Amino acid sequence: xxxxxxxxxxxxxxxxxxxxxxxxxxxxxxxxxxxxxxxxxxxxxxxxxxxxxxxxxxxxxxxxxxxxxxxxxxxxxxxxxxxxxxxxxxxxxxxxxxxxxxxxxxxxxxxxxxxxxxxxxxxxxxxxxxxxxxxxxxxxxxxxxxxxxxxxxxxxxxxxxxxxxxxxxxxxxxxxxxxxxxxxxxxxxxxxxxxxxxxxxxxxxxxxxxxxxxxxxxxxxxxxxxxxxxxxxxxxxxxxxxxxxxxxxxxxxxxxxxxxxxxxxxxxxxxxxxxxxxxxxxxxxxxxxxxxxxxxxxxxxxxxxxxxxxxxxxxxxxxxxxxxxxxxxxxxxxxxxxxxxxxxxxxxxxxxxxxxxxxxxxxxxxxxxxxx
Amino acid sequence: xxxxxxxxxxxxxxxxxxxxxxxxxxxxxxxxxxxxxxxxxxxxxxxxxxxxxxxxxxxxxxxxxxxxxxxxxxxxxxxxxxxxxxxxxxxxxxxxxxxxxxxxxxxxxxxxxxxxxxxxxxxxxxxxxxxxxxxxxxxxxxxxxxxxxxxxxxxxxxxxxxxxxxxxxxxxxxxxxxxxxxxxxxxxxxxxxxxxxxxxxxxxxxxxxxxxxxxxxxxxxxxxxxxxxxxxxxxxxxxxxxxxxxxxxxxxxxxxxxxxxxxxxxxxxxxxxxxxxxxxxxxxxxxxxxxxxxxxxxxxxxxxxxxxxxxxxxxxxxxxxxxxxxxxxxxxxxxxxxxxxxxxxxxxxxxxxxxxxxxxxxxxxxxxxxxx
Numbered sequence: 001x002x003x004x005x006x007x008x009x010x011x012x013x014x015x016x017x018x019x020x021x022x023x024x025x026x027x028x029x030x031x032x033x034x035x036x037x038x039x040x041x042x043x044x045x046x047x048x049x050x051x052x053x054x055x056x057x058x059x060x061x062x063x064x065x066x067x068x069x070x071x072x073x074x075x076x077x078x079x080x081x082x083x084x085x086x087x088x089x090x091x092x093x094x095x096x097x098x099x100x101x102x103x104x105x106x107x108x109x110x111x112x113x114x115x116x117x118x119x120x121x122x123x124x125x126x127x128x129x130x131x132x133x134x135x136x137x138x139x140x141x142x143x144x145x146x147x148x149x150x151x152x153x154x155x156x157x158x159x160x161x162x163x164x165x166x167x168x169x170x171x172x173x174x175x176x177x178x179x180x181x182x183x184x185x186x187x188x189x190x191x192x193x194x195x196x197x198x199x200x201x202x203x204x205x206x207x208x209x210x211x212x213x214x215x216x217x218x219x220x221x222x223x224x225x226x227x228x229x230x231x232x233x234x235x236x237x238x239x240x241x242x243x244x245x246x247x248x249x250x251x252x253x254x255x256x257x258x259x260x261x262x263x264x265x266x267x268x269x270x271x272x273x274x275x276x277x278x279x280x281x282x283x284x285x286x287x288x289x290x291x292x293x294x295x296x297x298x299x300x301x302x303x304x305x306x307x308x309x310x311x312x313x314x315x316x317x318x319x320x321x322x323x324x325x326x327x328x329x330x331x332x333x334x335x336x337x338x339x340x341x342x343x344x345x346x347x348x349x350x351x352x353x354x355x356x357x358x359x360x361x362x363x364x365x366x367x368x369x370x371x372x
Numbered sequence: 373x374x375x376x377x378x379x380x381x382x383x384x385x386x387x388x389x390x391x392x393x394x395x396x397x398x399x400x401x402x403x404x405x406x407x408x409x410x411x412x413x414x415x416x417x418x419x420x421x422x423x424x425x426x427x428x429x430x431x432x433x434x435x436x437x438x439x440x441x442x443x444x445x446x447x448x449x450x451x452x453x454x455x456x457x458x459x460x461x462x463x464x465x466x467x468x469x470x471x472x473x474x475x476x477x478x479x480x481x482x483x484x485x486x487x488x489x490x491x492x493x494x495x496x497x498x499x500x501x502x503x504x505x506x507x508x509x510x511x512x513x514x515x516x517x518x519x520x521x522x523x524x525x526x527x528x529x530x531x532x533x534x535x536x537x538x539x540x541x542x543x544x545x546x547x548x549x550x551x552x553x554x555x556x557x558x559x560x561x562x563x564x565x566x567x568x569x570x571x572x573x574x575x576x577x578x579x580x581x582x583x584x585x586x587x588x589x590x591x592x593x594x595x596x597x598x599x600x601x602x603x604x605x606x607x608x609x610x611x612x613x614x615x616x617x618x619x620x621x622x623x624x625x626x627x628x629x630x631x632x633x634x635x636x637x638x639x640x641x642x643x644x645x646x647x648x649x650x651x652x653x654x655x656x657x658x659x660x661x662x663x664x665x666x667x668x669x670x671x672x673x674x675x676x677x678x679x680x681x682x683x684x685x686x687x688x689x690x691x692x693x694x695x696x697x698x699x700x701x702x703x704x705x706x707x708x709x710x711x712x713x714x715x716x717x718x719x720x721x722x723x724x725x726x727x728x729x730x731x732x733x734x735x736x737x738x739x740x741x742x743x744x
Contacts, residue, residue, distance in 0.1 A: 037694050038690060038691075039696050041696065041697055041698070042698065042701070044678060044701065046678065066693070066694060067665065067686070067690045067693075071665070075666070075668055075686050075687075076668070081684070081686075081687050083683060083687075293439065293443070294443060294446065294447070296447055306418065310417070310418075310455040311455060312447060314453075315453050318409075318410060318438070318439045318453075321438065321439075322438060324409060324410075324411050324413065325414040325697060325700065325701070326411040326414065329414070329697070330416070
C-alpha cells in the first residue's frame with residue numbers, strides 16, 4: 001500500500017486508527033479544516049496547527065483556476081505555498097465544477113466548464129484531475145467523480161454513479177504510486193442502497209488506498225445520510241480509511257463516527273466563524289445576538305483557544321457587530337479548535353471503550369445550552 | 373508628575389527615552405499601532421505584541437458610540453476588553469467627530485453631533501472626553517481639541533486654536549491625576565508659526581504630562597509639516613514626551629524623529645495592509661501587482677515577521693488577488709512589524725550617535741527598490 005493505515009481500536013462500529021502519510025501520521029477519526037484556495041480562511045497555518053489539526057483539505061477547482069497548479073508546483077508545491085507541512089488531501093474538483101462553474105458539459109471523457117472567475121473554458125478529465133493533484137503535491141488524491149444531484153431518480157443516480165466508476169478506474173490508471181501518497185475512490189449511488197452497494201463493489205474491485213462516501217450532505221437530511229452510511233460502510237474494506245466528504249455539524253460527525261467513518265472535512269467551522277456562529281460544548285451560539293453585549297463569560301469555558309482564553313463574549317459580540325476582521329478570525333479559530341477537541345474526545349472515548357456514553361453526554365450538553 | 377518620562381540620549385535634536393506608565397515602560401521614539409474600535413484591525417493582540425509594539429492607541433469616538441465607554445468600564449476596562457496589557461493612549465474623539473460624524477455643531481461648551489452609526493445625537497465636551505477616557509482606563513488621555521481644517525485663514529486658525537486652548541484648560545481641570553496616567557495637551561495653530569508658538573505657550577502655562585502636535589498631516593504636505601515642527605518642537609518643554617498625532621509614512625517618521633518627536637500613531641501600516649500595500653526595507657510594494665505572481669522571494673528579506681519568514685511574495689499576491697482574509701492579516705502584521713523595526717533602528721541609532729547616517733541609509737534603501 002502506498003498510504004499506511006493502522007487500526008488501534010474499535011468500539012462497536014466506531015474506529016480509532018492512524019493514517020500514515022508522507023507528511024506525518026494523523027490520528028483518526030480526523031476532521032480536516034478546509035483550506036479552499038491555499039488558506040484555511042481567516043487563519044494562519046500556525047493558528048491551524050495550534051488547534052491540533054494535523055491534516056487539511058485543498059480544493060483542486062479553486063487552485064487550478066487561481067493561482068494555477070503548475071505555478072504552485074514551480075513554487076515548491078502546495079505544502080510550501082501555504083506553509084502547511086502536515087498532510088494535505090485534495091478533492092478532485094468535480095464537486096465544485098458542479099456547484100460553482102458555469103456552462104458545464106459532462107461527457108464520457110470528462111467535464112468542460114467555464115471558470116467562475118474569468119469565464120475561461122476549462123476541462124477536467126479523470127487523468128487531468130490526478131495530474132493536477134500530483135502537481136499540487138497532495139498526500140491524498142481523490143478520483144474525479146460526478147456528485148450526483150439530489151434529488152435524482154434511481155435511473156439518474158445509476159447512470160451518474162456508473163460514469164463515476166468508469167472515471168474511478170481511469171483515475172487509478174493515471175495515479176503514480178509513491179510512498180506515503182494515496183488515491184481514494186468515492187462511493188456514489190444517491191439514496192439507493194443497491195446502487196451504493198454496486199458502487200462499493202466496483203471501487204473495491206479496482207482497489208484504492210481509501211474509500212470516500214460522496215453525494216451525501218446535499219439536502220437529503222441527517223436521517224437519510226445515516227441510513228446510507230448504515231448500508232454502505234459495512235461493505236467497505238475494513239483495513240482502509242473511510243472518508244465522509246463535506247460533513248458536517250458536530251452531531252453529523254458523531255453519528256458518522258459511530259457508523260465507522262474515519263475522516264471528515266467541512267466548511268461549517270470556518271464559514272460559520274465568518275458569520276458569527278460559534279460551535280461550543282454548550283451548543284451553537286450566534287454571537288450577533290444582543291444578549292451577549294454585556295456577557296463577561298468566555299465563549300466556551302471548556303475551550304483553551306485564544307478567543308475563549310483571552311476574551312469575553314461581550315468582546316466577540318462587539319467585534320462581529322462592528323464588522324471588525326478580528327471577529328471572524330477569533331470565531332473561526334475557536335470553531336476549528338472546537339472541532340479538533342471534538343475529534344480528540346471521540347478518539348479517546350473509542351480507545352477507552354466508552355464511545356456511546358461519550359456521544360450521549362455530548363448531545364445532552366449541546367441541548368442544555370449555555371445557561372444565558 | 374503622574375506619567376514618568378526619562379531621556380536616555382540625544383543625537384542632534386533626535387531623542388531616545390522611556391515613557392513610564394501604569395502598564396509598563398515604553399522605549400521612545402515609539403510608534404503606536406491604532407486599535408480603533410478595541411482591535412488593531414486584522415491582528416490579534418498577541419500578534420501586535422509579537423512585533424515588539426508596546427503601546428497602542430484607542431479611538432474615543434468609535435468606542436463611545438460602540439460598544440460604549442460605560443460598557444467597557446463594566447467589563448473591566450479597555451485593556452482587558454481587547455486583551456492588551458501594555459499602555460494605551462486614547463484620543464479625545466475630537467478629530468473623528470470632525471471627520472466622521474454628521475451634522476456637527478461646535479460651540480464654546482463642546483461639540484454636538486450625530487453618530488455615523490445610527491444617527492443618534494451625541495455631545496462631547498472637554499469634561500466628557502476626559503471622563504470617557506477615564507472610564508476606558510487610558511494610560512494617556514488627550515485633551516478635546518478642534519483639529520483646525522486645512523486650508524484655514526490665519527484668523528480661522530487663530531480662533532480655532534484659542535478655543536482648543538480654552539478646552540485644554542477645562543480638560544486639565546477635569547483630569548484626575550493617578551500614578552502612571554497622564555494628560556497630554558495638543559498644539560494647534562495651522563500652518564502659522566506665530567499661532568503655533570502662542571499655542572505652545574498657552575499649554576505650557578497650564579502644564580501637561582506630554583505635548584502633542586496636532587493639525588498636521590491633513591493635506592499640507594511633508595515640507596510644510598516639517599517646517600511647522602521646526603518652529604514648534606524647540607518651544608516644547610524638553611523634559612516631557614512629544615507626540616506627533618496621525619503621522620505617518622516611514623519617511624515622515626524619520627524626519628519628525630530628527631526634529632525631536634518621541635511618539636507617533638497612524639493608520640497607514642494597518643490600512644495599507646488591508647489594501648495590499650507593504651512597507652519594506654526596500655520601499656513600498658503593491659502586492660496586487662502581477663509581477664509578484666511567480667516571485668518566490670520573501671516580502672522583505674530583512675524582516676522576521678510570519679509573512680516574511682514563512683511565505684513567498686507569490687503567495688501573498690495570490691491571497692490579495694483572491695480576496696482571502698489571510699492576505700490583509702499577513703500584510704498588516706508585516707507592516708506593523710516593519711514600523712516597529714523602524715522605531716527600534718531609529719532608537720538604536722540615536723543611542724549610538726549615528727542617527728543622521730542611519731536615516732540617510734534608510735532613505736537610500738527605500739529609493740533603491742526591491743530589485744524586481
